[in-house]
Amino acid sequence: MENIQKHSIILWSRDEYRLRLTRIREHMSASSVDAILLSDNANIYYLTGRVFAGYAYVTLKGEPIYFVRRPVGLSGDSVVYIRKPEEITGSIGMAAPQSIGIELDVLPYSSVQRLVPLFPGAELKNASSIMRSVRAVKPPMALQMLRESGERHARVYSRIPGLFQEGMSDYDLQVEIENVSRREGCLGQFRISGDSMELYMGNTIAGNNADTPSPYDFAMGGAGMDPSLPVGANGTLITPGTTVMVDMNGNYNGYMTDMTRVFALGDISPLALKAHQCSIDIHRALSEMMRPGNTAKSLWEKAEEIVVAADLKPYYMGHRQHAGFIGHGVGIEINELPVIAPRSRDIIQEHNVIALEPKFVIPNVGAVGIENTYIVHADHAECITLAPEEIIYFDR
Amino acid sequence: MENIQKHSIILWSRDEYRLRLTRIREHMSASSVDAILLSDNANIYYLTGRVFAGYAYVTLKGEPIYFVRRPVGLSGDSVVYIRKPEEITGSIGMAAPQSIGIELDVLPYSSVQRLVPLFPGAELKNASSIMRSVRAVKPPMALQMLRESGERHARVYSRIPGLFQEGMSDYDLQVEIENVSRREGCLGQFRISGDSMELYMGNTIAGNNADTPSPYDFAMGGAGMDPSLPVGANGTLITPGTTVMVDMNGNYNGYMTDMTRVFALGDISPLALKAHQCSIDIHRALSEMMRPGNTAKSLWEKAEEIVVAADLKPYYMGHRQHAGFIGHGVGIEINELPVIAPRSRDIIQEHNVIALEPKFVIPNVGAVGIENTYIVHADHAECITLAPEEIIYFDR
Missing domain, CATH: 3.40.350.10 (Creatinase/prolidase N-terminal domain)
Structure with a gap:
């Protein structure tokens, strides 16, 4: 080698x-x-x-x-x-x-x-x-590497329905996704900047575990398997009527993509379906606003407007504990600029790479919503985590 | 939960x-x-x-x-x-x-x-x-948690021979060990203190990959799969006459054990066998010296004496690049006190927990030697990573 x-x-x-x-x-x-x-x-x-x-x-x-x-x-x-x-x-x-x-x-x-x-x-x-x-502004080689990461990331996600077996917990499913990711060449290392942020290989959370507050400043929480690492999967069984949110590591070459999809076993409540559709609607609206010169703050405000109009605010970005941002730059580390948050002073620039993750936690159902990574161009935003966005139902 | x-x-x-x-x-x-x-x-x-x-x-x-x-x-x-x-x-x-x-x-x-x-x-x-x-001195609950980690760590290692298949690389084997570890409840997180140390879930290195210098201050190197994380498995095939050194994560409950064993496919050279036995000899001698009041430096010197007498110095703690320590405290983080190194000023204390890892890199064979974690008591050192210490041969 x-x-x-x-x-x-x-x-x-x-x-x-x-x-x-x-x-x-x-x-x-x-x-x-x-x-x-x-x-x-x-x-x-x-x-x-x-x-x-x-x-x-x-x-x-x-x-x-x-x-x-x-x-x-x-x-x-x-x-x-x-x-x-x-x-x-x-x-x-x-x-x-x-x-x-x-x-x-x-x-x-x-x-x-x-x-x-x-x-x-x-x-x-x-x-x-x-x-x-x-x-914050990615050079040409980084954009290519990010596109490649996105393709491999999506390929792993396409295999998730085949990994599910009845009786699995969020932890069991995460462990099998880790294995498929590593076989696909995922480096595993989750680079993050800042005070004491820790996460092992990503976050897969089922049902009410999504509503457990975590000490870490991620968009979603979860109790984790041990109080020494209180985030993510905690062994909650995947049961009919609940969701599993999968937000796993996309570091395939040193430049990381960030991607979330939601899976469910059987029908979920109309409220959860509505919230998931709202997340997709926010992606549509905000990707149109990801243009050089727009403020990060204006994106956050637009999303807020959509959420309030849909009457979903109590569930938005968490229910018992709320995250302060709905998107972030991504690259060598998972928390780069710009930050899509209410008090952000960042201005969107050409070749920013932005992970957008408007999510909801619905009590007794779980987390819904999607995350995609976008490259900002002069006249459009290019989604590099291409995969079906609707809720994916596991076979029973 | x-x-x-x-x-x-x-x-x-x-x-x-x-x-x-x-x-x-x-x-x-x-x-x-x-x-x-x-x-x-x-x-x-x-x-x-x-x-x-x-x-x-x-x-x-x-x-x-x-x-x-x-x-x-x-x-x-x-x-x-x-x-x-x-x-x-x-x-x-x-x-x-x-x-x-x-x-x-x-x-x-x-x-x-x-x-x-x-x-x-x-x-x-x-x-x-x-x-x-x-x-550096572990309280009673920590000692219990470390013993439990050691048991689970050893249980995972006992399953490694069953994971091997001909044609596997060090990376392939590591990925399967990760999966077994996670199913056993390994938290995965590798806590380490200090400048920019990174490692994903442990280090499994085959053949000459063991002789590739790494930027990180671990006892062993390896090229890794990508220049963004240049350590450990790099896809080197496990071939007859070479070794695979397995030094994987032992974090099962917040307190980590550290453990290394060596596997081989077919016979390896007499020099490699001799070096492996020398590592076991160092463990025997140094565990007798792990007593409150002894200096960490004196342990390092004793090991050096054994290595020089065996004429194995050129291969000790690396071949192209040498590590500066042969043991370290372990607990919540992988690099706690005391440090077993030539200029260490640490004094061994009761209820220190020490990972001892005298290792060798033999060109064209790979890494040999073992690592165990010990609890220091007033009158003995208790090994908490109990498993066969000789080289374990894979079935062909």
Whole structure:
């Protein structure tokens, strides 16, 4: 599986790499930052196409320098092997920057405290916010990878009806979906940015388990199987008249899609059917509004209007506990920009990739609603998680 | 699955909770810290037996206060619901501390910057190092949970020979082990502390893939299936004369065991057999030295002596890239104290739980050696991952 090319520190094509570097520099300039030091896996991967342990030092001019701790054997014009961060200083070609961007929203306090003295006199800036803005707009290769992820994600979902057997719980079904996903090549890793968010491979929730509040800031909850990981499947049996919501991992190549479909065993209540249709209606309306220049907030408001008109507000985005957003950017991590939320200041941009997930929790039925991932283009939104959207009924 | 008791913020028994609180306060006193604010999932779980989003504020005297953001519905004498950290200040009964411990090795820089002004005049201390010391010594309930994890972990490994089919790769085998683990109730989540460590559900590596350096600071590497997650199985076929090392997730209840066994298809080289026996010999010798008061360093040195005497140094803990440790504490996270490494300053203590993993990489064969998890007692080390230790041969 190894070859010479894989040993190069940069795995993207030359054009793709140059484009990514240029975008980082544009955002650095806009924030008056003359150097950034990246070490978060997601940002390192964005720039180089691989994860390594170490740092990427990017300046407005001159080639980036890659300070690598592990693995051994990476090559490139500007690869410098180090054992500890203090060896970063004094590297050939490094002029002292006026300001230094460090990933303040990701790196632990003590790691930042250790890095700051390496740049004496430099003003400390937040590289996390710079990289969040950069990564909100996907470069061409990422769009291709996301389309491929979406296809594989949908292929796995098409096999779910064949996995169901009577007597299964939400946990049993999730475990079999995991197996099919992994056989399809899903990497499993669920990359997420921010305080203590945890989820193993996705969220499959049946019946009233959907109404159990979770500590994590996901759109849906679930009790989980253990109080050490209180989210998702909890062993609730899939019974006639209830739903199973499947929101499983779509990380097939480093760029993730996000996708939800709902399954049911036998007929479900008219209220649940109405709410599911309302979610589809919101997708139709909002995908028409996913155009460069529109505000994320206006999308959230439009959805709210549809929900209120349908008299479904008490069930919208949860019932006992409500989520504060109905959509989010997705890419290397599951929670990228823009955020579709009432107080969001984000503006929709061309080549944003947005997962939209207007969902409802109906007591004694379960969760309904769908999630799709869209690429924003100048004149349309391209859905990349193509699969039937109606509720899919299991054979009995 | 829900019941009233589950809504209590504290899920441990009263005695277990008191003991945990007492230990935290002992370590706070020893570090001259009069208050700590915990928010890391692992630390919150240690104290309460559940994960919630928010903060636990612990002082030397008086009951802890739990500031909860999510989930809704938790109860307890001192549960205060908040929407943002700024609401922490001014809570009833909170005297201004002289010093405040915050998890500086875990919380992002910007989160700490936001918390510090809430404690004006207080000296900033590192709660991460306090909690690392506390968590190195396991309380009684944790030992029981670890024994149970070890039993379930070993039960899954006993089923591995039945999963193998000719023509499988390390990836194919890992996916089937994941499925059996999950059916056995493995939670999957692999909790790890520290910079950007990532691993999905464990590491199964065949043949020369074991010799591929990884960016992550695990004992073994592997190329992985994608440069976005370059560790572990990479699709290497399991062929006669090579080994498969299985080091899969043992998180069954919030406290994890760590366990490795080696499988082979047909005879492997005398060098590989010798190295595997050497690993078993190191386990025998070091488990005799796992006694309160001994230094972690002395264990590492003893192992080194055995390896050098056996002339196996070039293959020890990797071949192209070497790991810097041969053992580590394990519990809520996979990398707890003590660390068995050449420059470790840790002293072995009663009820440390230590995963010992002296391993070798033999070119053109693969990885050999075993890993067991031990509980340290005053007069013996108790192995809690009981299973045959010799190489297990697959039927052809």
